[in-house]
Amino acid sequence: MLKVNIHRQKDFPINIQFACDLGELHVLVGPSGSGKTTALRSLAGLSDVSGLIQCQDQVWLDTTQKICVPTEKRSVGFLFQQYALFPHLTVLENVCIPLIARQVSSSDEGHRWLKRLRIADLANRYPHEISGGQQQRVALARALARDPKLLLLDEPFSAVDAPTRQNLYEALSELRQAVSLPIILVTHDLNEAIRLGDKITVIDNGVSLQTSAPQQLLDKPRNARVAELVGSPNLFRGIFESGVLSWGQAGLKLFVKDKGKIKKPTDVAWVIPSHSIEVINSDQDTHSYKNNLIDCEVIRVRQLGQIAVIYWQVKGCDDQIVWQASSNELKRLGITIGAHKKIYLDPDQIHIMPINPELIK
Structure with a gap:
């Protein structure tokens, strides 16, 4: 296992903690300049930080014990962006x-890694004679030829086209089954992080805000800043008290599963996943729903192939709900611009969060 708890006060302050098991791919994601690459370089001993870095049975950094293993003695495979x-x-x-x-025996072992990465036929070529995707595989083979205890990937797919990226995703997936070591991937692409990662750590302004499995991160962000960084489309504000969420100028009442952590009326941020939003087809269907039915009007439909993104104006407040559906579902429900429908919000899936004052004013 890799354990990381690093910090630095001067220059670019950081405070980052996460862990990564053997065979796990852990993704560091966040905006440009957030500290992702600094964290990666710290693991390799290329950035000056304090704290603790332990990889499997080796302590590479422990400032309390005055331990700092130099870069050349850390068993790290590093795949650079270029x-x-x-x-x-x-x-x-x-x-x-x-x-x-x-x-x-370098030649035999080198050929073995080239075969594993499916580039054995390129052995005698030079880098300028092969494609970007092939260069990426060569760099990955070189990183793994060190027999590292840790593999670091710094935005490795950002410089290749979509088909090549897909092939590299598959190569990485196959590779994970063949080697059992912690893999840390840095990316600014949330979709890539969700697709590849077993766990994701969100970093912003040098601070790790949340570490979760991908779906949990999307459905239950820790706070409003995390929700904004992961692109939660339905991020709102309200007043929460004893399981009731008051929303909008008209004070719409939504019932929420109460965890008992908030004892008095509190200004909160909240999200609901798109898959927990249900459009009611007719007035007759509403009888089975006691609470959390809201009146909405379709104000925009954005078609994306066979999937459509629907924007609903909520009656009683200025907010809009964003919902995705297939083209067939739109036809079945009669969803067109100007259509009025009732929407049900699952009380078990409404997620209440602290407000970050820098995000929501």
Whole structure:
């Protein structure tokens, strides 16, 4: 397991904590300049930080014990965003560089990694003679040839086109089944993080705000800032007290599963996942719903292939609810611009959060 608890006060202050099990792919995600790459470089010993970094049975950093293992003695495979291949060396020679330091039979082991990454036929070519996706695989093979205890990936898919990116996703998936080590991936692409990550840590302004499984992160962000960073489309404000959420100027009442943590009327942020929003087809269907039915009007429909994004104006407040549905579902429910419908919000899925004053004024 990898355990990370690092901080720094000067220059760019950081306070980042997370853990990553063997065989797990852990994604660090956040806006540009948030501290993701600084965290990655800290693991490799390339950034000056304090705290604790422990990888499997080795302590690489423990400032309380005055331990700081230098970069060259940390067993780390690092895949840089720009690959950093040596242009004057062949593909095989690039992969064999770390093998020489390990005093391993470099040619045989290098070929083994090229075969594993499905690029054995490129062994005698030079970097400028192969595509960006192929260069990426060479760089990954070189990183793994070190037999590292930790693999670091710094936005490795940002410089390739969509088809190549898809192929690299598949290569990474296959690789995870063959090697059992912690993998830390940095990306600014939330969709990529959700697709690849077992766990995601959201970083903002040098601080780790939340670590969760992808679906939990989307459905239950820790606070309003996290909800904004992960692009929660239905992020609102209200007053919460004893299981009742008052929403909008008209004071719409929504019932929420009460965890008993808020004892008095409190200004809160709240979200609800799109999959927990139900459009009621007719007035007759409303009889089975006692609470959380709200009147809405369709004000915009944005078609995205077979999926449509519908914007509902909520009666009684200025907020709009965003909901996704298939084209067939739109036809079945008779959803067109100007249509009036009742929407049901699942009380078990409404998630109450503290307000970050910098986000919601």
